[in-house]
């Protein structure tokens with residue numbers, strides 16, 4: 001999967017499984033933009049990962065983002 005992030009254009013969008021919510025999303029590690037549908041990866045449709053997890057009562061700050069990235073129980077890259 002090679003889709004340039006349409007938001008920041010600094011990184012590729014990666015397919016990521018978020019274990020804590022049991023969801024597979026499409027995520028840019030550079031700007032934390034997140035999509036839920038590969039066919040809808042465009043600038044207008046991104047959601048910040050922290051906003052998405054906040055709706056699920058999971059607090060994701062810039063300090064916990066490093067934990068999110070490093071901890072395989074939080075997330076795994078699928079491709």
Ligand SMILES: [Zn+2]
Nearest residue numbers: 005008028031
């Ligand atoms: Zn980005």
